[in-house]
Amino acid sequence: MRIAGDSSKLIAGRLALDFANLIPEAHDLSWQEFVGFLVNSEVVSEERGMRLEGLERSEPAAVDAVLLKVLRLRECLRAVFSAVEQQREFPKAWVAPINEILRITEGHDELVPQEGRWRLEFIGRESGLEWLLAAIARSAAELIVEGPMARVKRCSNPGCRLFFYDDSRTRQRRWCSMAVCGNRHKVAAFLRRKSGRRAAS
Numbered sequence: 001m002r003i004a005g006d007s008s009k010l011i012a013g014r015l016a017l018d019f020a021n022l023i024p025e026a027h028d029l030s031w032q033e034f035v036g037f038l039v040n041s042e043v044v045s046e047e048r049g050m051r052l053e054g055l056e057r058s059e060p061a062a063v064d065a066v067l068l069k070v071l072r073l074r075e076c077l078r079a080v081f082s083a084v085e086q087q088r089e090f091p092k093a094w095v096a097p098i099n100e101i102l103r104i105t106e107g108h109d110e111l112v113p114q115e116g117r118w119r120l121e122f123i124g125r126e127s128g129l130e131w132l133l134a135a136i137a138r139s140a141a142e143l144i145v146e147g148p149m150a151r152v153k154r155c156s157n158p159g160c161r162l163f164f165y166d167d168s169r170t171r172q173r174r175w176c177s178m179a180v181c182g183n184r185h186k187v188a189a190f191l192r193r194k195s196g197r198r199a200a201s
C-alpha cells in the first residue's frame with residue numbers, strides 16, 4: 001500500500017524548501033499529510049511511514065505536540081526563505097524554531113552514495129518524535145548558512161509562488177515546474193499575442 005502524498009509535488013530540490021511549500025494555502029497540516037511528505041521525500045521508509053501513521057490513534061497527545069512543532073517550523077521557514085529570496089536580512093528570533101530542533105535532535109552525518117556521487121545525510125537519533133524534523137531543520141540551516149548566495153527562488157506565477165532552489169546552470173529558472181506554471185505562462189502569452197493581433201487588424 002502506498003501512503004498519502006504525491007512525490008510529483010516535490011519540485012524544490014531541497015528538503016526544507018519542499019517542506020515550506022507543503023500545502024501553502026492551508027493553515028493546518030494533518031499528521032497523515034506530514035507523514036506522507038516524509039515518505040515521499042525519503043526521510044523515512046514507507047514501512048516506517050505506515051507505523052508513524054498509526055501513532056495518531058495510539059499516541060494522539062505525542063502526535064499533537066509534534067504537529068504543533070511542524071506547523072511552527074513551516075511558518076518559520078516560509079518567513080525566513082521569503083527574506084532569503086529577497087536578499088533581506090531577518091532578525092535572529094526568526095531562526096529560533098530551527099535552532100530548537102537542532103538542539104533537541106542528536107544525530108550524525110553519514111556519507112551515502114547517490115546516482116554515482118556522494119552526499120552527506122543526516123542520521124537523527126530516533127528518540128521522541130522531534131527527530132522527524134531533524135533533517136528538515138538541518139536542510140534549512142544549510143540554506144541559511146549559504147546566505148545571499150543561496151539560489152532560493154519563488155515561482156514567477158503570482159498564483160503559485162512555490163519556493164525552489166535554482167540548480168540550473170544559467171540560474172534563470174523561473175517556474176516551479178515547466179509542465180505546470182511554465183506552460184500556463186506560455187499559453188497565456190500566446191493567447192495575449194493572438195488577441196493583440198486580432199485587435200490590431
Ligand SMILES: [Zn+2]
Nearest residue numbers: 155160176181
Ligand atoms: Zn508554479
